[in-house]
Amino acid sequence: MTTPWQRTADGANLLGPDGSLGVTIFEEITTLANRHQAINLGQGFPDEDGPAELSRMAQEAIAGGQNQYAPGKGILELRQAVADHQERFYGLIPDPDTEIVITTGATEAIAAAILALTGPGDEVLTFEPFYDSYGAMIGLSGASHTTVPLLAPDFMPDLAALENSFSQRTKMVIVNNPHNPTGAVFPEAVLTEVVRLAVKYDAVILTDEVYEHLTFGPRHIPVATLPGAAERTLTISSAGKTFSFTGWKVGWISGPADLVAAARTVKQFLSYSSGTPFQTAIAAGLRMDESFFTGAAATLRRKRDILSEGLRAAGLDVLTSHGTYFINADTAALGITDATALARRLPELIGVAAIPVAVFCHPEGAQRTRSLLRFAFCKREEVLEQAAGRLATLKDKL
Missing domain, CATH: 3.90.1150.10 (Aspartate Aminotransferase, domain 1)
Structure with a gap:
């Protein structure tokens, strides 16, 4: 064996x-x-x-008895805060009832989306180097993992190589932007080409944007804001990187209701529910002034x-x-x-x-x-x- x-x-x-x-x-x-x-x-x-006021809110939530399961898709207050955040920063307006699910960090969001939407016979395309969770989850799904190299020193892909890496079997393309481990922030031209090819090959775009607020010069462009992308894009982010509370493990997925529902179906058998006393605190964090x-x-x-x-x-x-x-x-x-x-x-x-x-x-x-x-x-x-x-x-x- x-x-x-x-x-x-x-x-x-x-x-x-x-x-x-x-x-x-x-x-x-x-x-x-x-x-x-x-x-x-x-x-x-x-x-x-991270911010002391968010720590106090989590402590108060624990002391106040918010210690049992949250709803499987997350408390409404946090789902609404995620929706408001997406509108405030990017002009996106996801429905907090059907187009957002709270996850146990971005790691679970990645796992749930890949396991829900890919399987044996499919190909999942990522840039390379790639965050370790992608390879592991693609392997668990039974799909094949194809890659496009990011070329030093600026770690941008060759667009011809990107197109050649797509095939009729490409079921999902994962875009980590800003990118770990290289620190690259992809410009609109690269992201637009990803969207064009995803449309051409009818692939889902899974975009991991956990570092969305941590850029130094270049503007972060969410893939879902680009023409033709919203209806096929699941966007992942989390509180860990933005607020320096990595141990709280609070993340989220937003996107079209049918894709979110598929990921939520898998998520319920991974953790079911996530960090109840932390969710209220993160909702407050997402509403902090832009200066933060x-x-x-x-x-x-x-x-x-x-x-x-x-x-x-x-x-x-x-x-x-x-x-x-x-x-x-x-x-x-x-x-x-x-x-x-x-x-x-x-x-x-x-x-x-x-x-x-x-x-x-x-x-x-x-x-x-x-x-x-x-x-x-x-x-x-x-x-x-x-x-x-x-x-x-x-x-x-x-």
Whole structure:
């Protein structure tokens, strides 16, 4: 009997049936970071909490008895807040009763949508590198995972390659924008071509926009706002990235009622209901003044710049991040082509941890990205300054 998950030759990763991302490298790097008391810039979560008023609201909800199941599709207050947010920022007007469902983070939203809408014989298309959850869920659905490479240094796709990657079997195209792990923010021309091809091949568009408010210059364009997209697009976002409450695991899907209903049908057998006392707090968060959202992006931009200076001082080629809270650096500038091997050395060598970008790729894509490291800059500024100082010693310690 063949297991659907196979270990790679070096034993570092587990690969899905389609060669999708392994999972153990993340645990390995974290273990090394802990062992050597390194600053862990491999993990993508903040080291400080979000707005205190939202924490107080969640505490009050717990104390007030909001501790039982919420409705399967989420409390109305939060569904209405999501609808209001989409209208306020993007001019979209989803129906909170039929076109929005609250999920246990974006991770469950991704799983529910892929499992509901794809299966054996289908193809699901993503950009590559790709967020690890996509490969895992596509593998579980039984669909085939096809990819389009994002090309350094700006991590944009070749549009001809994008068109050639679609086929009559393409059932879904997943667009992560802003993009993890590259930090790319796709312009209208790229997104419009995705929509054109999705219409041509009658594919559903699943758009993961969890970093929608975390861009540094380029404007975030929701796919659902583009002509011809709304009727075939499921949009995913979450509270974790925007409000720095990743542990609350509150996300949502919005889109056409029939597609949302399909995802909700699967969601009810994954978690049924999500974080009742947190939902009221996140509803309030989505209604915060626009200055909160622009301020969060400005703060992250400063943090990006602090870390970028440290990476350049280390002799690495920094590939500018325009969104998310990740930045990539090319180790080839130091004559190192195996970033995975370097990632395993960094915690002991200089006391900083990072993740190799190759683990976000299929084998062919891993070769294209084998000299790239991803660093997270969603940490306190003093921590990033300390990390930058340590990085500056890299050339001397190699």
